[in-house]
Amino acid sequence: KNAELMYFNNPMWPGEAHSLKVEKILFRERSEFQEVLVFQSSSYGKVLVLDGIVQLTEKDECAYQEMIAHLPLCSIKAPKRVLVVGGGDGGVLREISRHSSVELIDICEIDKLVIDVSKKFFPELAIGFDDPRVHLHVGDAIEFLRNAPEGKYDAIIVDSSDPVGPAQELVERPFFETIARALKPGGVLCNMAESMWLHTHLIQDMMSICREIFKGSVHYAWTSVPTYPSGVIGFLLCSTEGPAVDFLHPINPIEKLEGAIQYRRELKFYNSEMHRAAFALPSFVKREVSCL
Numbered sequence: 001k002n003a004e005l006m007y008f009n010n011p012m013w014p015g016e017a018h019s020l021k022v023e024k025i026l027f028r029e030r031s032e033f034q035e036v037l038v039f040q041s042s043s044y045g046k047v048l049v050l051d052g053i054v055q056l057t058e059k060d061e062c063a064y065q066e067m068i069a070h071l072p073l074c075s076i077k078a079p080k081r082v083l084v085v086g087g088g089d090g091g092v093l094r095e096i097s098r099h100s101s102v103e104l105i106d107i108c109e110i111d112k113l114v115i116d117v118s119k120k121f122f123p124e125l126a127i128g129f130d131d132p133r134v135h136l137h138v139g140d141a142i143e144f145l146r147n148a149p150e151g152k153y154d155a156i157i158v159d160s161s162d163p164v165g166p167a168q169e170l171v172e173r174p175f176f177e178t179i180a181r182a183l184k185p186g187g188v189l190c191n192m193a194e195s196m197w198l199h200t201h202l203i204q205d206m207m208s209i210c211r212e213i214f215k216g217s218v219h220y221a222w223t224s225v226p227t228y229p230s231g232v233i234g235f236l237l238c239s240t241e242g243p244a245v246d247f248l249h250p251i252n253p254i255e256k257l258e259g260a261i262q263y264r265r266e267l268k269f270y271n272s273e274m275h276r277a278a279f280a281l282p283s284f285v286k287r288e289v290s291c292l
């Protein structure tokens with residue numbers, strides 16, 4: 001029987017669709033916020049889709065989860081307190097737990113169904129919730145950050161979905177202001193920042209807001225995720241005023257990341273060369289996304 005093709009088209013990438021062959025639908029329900037779908041693909045393992053947008057696949061999630069976690073955490077000395085905004089699948093938590101200096105991992109995910117579905121279908125990612133340092137808050141990150149103590153976190157990682165639907169407000173100025181307030185001097189933000197092929201206007205807007213709010217440094221980095229539209233995804237790396245942060249030269253050797261992990265999962269994507277390479281930008285990006 002011919003399984004159907006799942007087409008992912010969306011106003012975020014007009015006139016463009018990325019399709020994966022569906023071998024079997026494993027889960028499909030609407031939560032309070034979005035449609036949550038899990039299906040078995042032909043060659044990317046299981047796939048998590050929210051409102052018709054691919055969030056992760058078992059095959060290539062390592063690229064996104066490892067880079068979004070280690071680009072910030074390997075840029076500062078001994079991070080202790082980390083906040084994850086979004087990230088309900090648990091993959092970023094799994095990566096943060098490699099850092100033995102970390103004592104507290106707060107995570108604020110708005111959709112409980114994403115967490116429950118990940119625990120059922122993506123144990124390799126949801127294992128991140130097993131770390132005793134993890135404190136789960138189910139709710140709106142805007143609210144959570146408004147009530148967060150000033151200067152509480154060494155690092156904040158915004159692992160959000162696209163700014164259509166639940167994550168809409170996560171690219172606006174007030175949100176970045178609450179992030180800067182919750183970071184320590186010399187603290188760092190790593191924010192999912194879309195595709196340099198598709199979203200240079202959005203990236204430009206985010207960078208100009210961040211350049212005003214984060215008085216340390218602001219950089220754009222990127223990596224390859226084949227199942228995201230245009231095959232790449234970017235990250236905004238920002239630091240607050242205080243001890244200088246040099247994002248381009250990681251200070252934490254990766255041996256520490258490999259040994260520390262309690263369930264012996266090796267790094268599949270991140271390493272020091274990939275860290276440095278992530279900040280190398282094509283000429284059109286340098287021009288269009290005015291970087292430092």
Ligand SMILES: NCCCN[C@H]1CC[C@H](N)CC1
Nearest residue numbers: 054055056087159160161162
């Ligand atoms: N935690 C899983 C990744 C969530 N990040 C987004 C998924 C959808 C993409 N279009 C943009 C990144």
